[in-house]
Amino acid sequence: MKYNSLGLDVQKTEAMVHQLNTLLANFQTYYQNLRGIHWNIRGKRFFDLHVKFEELYTDANLKVDMIAERVLTLGGTPLHTFNDYITKTTVPVGKNVSNDEASVQLVVDSLSELLKIERNILEMSGDANDEGTNSMMSDFISEQEKTIWMMKAWLDQSM
Template sequence: MNVLDITGLKAENLTEVVKGLELLLADLQVHYTNLRGYHWHVKGKDFAILHERFEKMYDEVADKVDEVAERLLQLNVEPENRYSVILAKSEIKEVTGLTSPETILPEIVKTYKTLMALERSIIEKAGEVNDETTVAIMSDFLVGQEKDAWFLASMLS
């Protein structure tokens, strides 16, 4: 049985929501990998704080990746797992070679701007087709990211 038959959502109404979720999945995968690199390579006087913070951030992103993939499955769509396709699709690009907080933190801010804009767009599209579950998931993501944005803004002040 098709899960959409149970939930009452219509596949033909979900096209834009699914496109957004597929892009978000790709963006989150690249963001996760970038955070791992920042965690491994950060240096300087704030090393201990940032090393620990980046680990917390990438753990949270890993959970979001799983949640988006599972939401796609609930919408009867197979999530992409091939990294070559993910890299081609993602609006967030791989970053390497950054070691200082002065270069890493602005890169994370740029990524958060991309993610939050996309999540707000998904909320809008999901709301239009009464996909309240996707709206709730995206809203939860924004709560955590806005708190992280506050942390990042404070560190950059």
């Protein structure tokens, strides 16, 4: 078994980089969805949702940077073109979404998809003894689960 300078198995780290790049592509789609619904939201809940979506896209932008820097830390190259993102994303793309409930549902659906990827990475990082990636995924998962709960409460949906 070959180890990198972080003391992590090289093969496991390469697989982790691949999955982190998949997460990066999906986070970029989520981020762009948030920008779109922030710009296009209409109706009586405009003021509340406009501010909330800005809060969410600011957080997503920070997470995009964290993911890219983790890829670099592990010796990989972060994806950075729209073409790369389009080919790897599984997060639903929201186009011309301006309705309040549809906007919030898009956030829920996007985060649900991100959670699937993050849980896969969490499992991989645990197996690879990669505490840096493991900790990041744990933090992301906790925050996103809470956001989904809040958004579903707003939608008056059960978990």
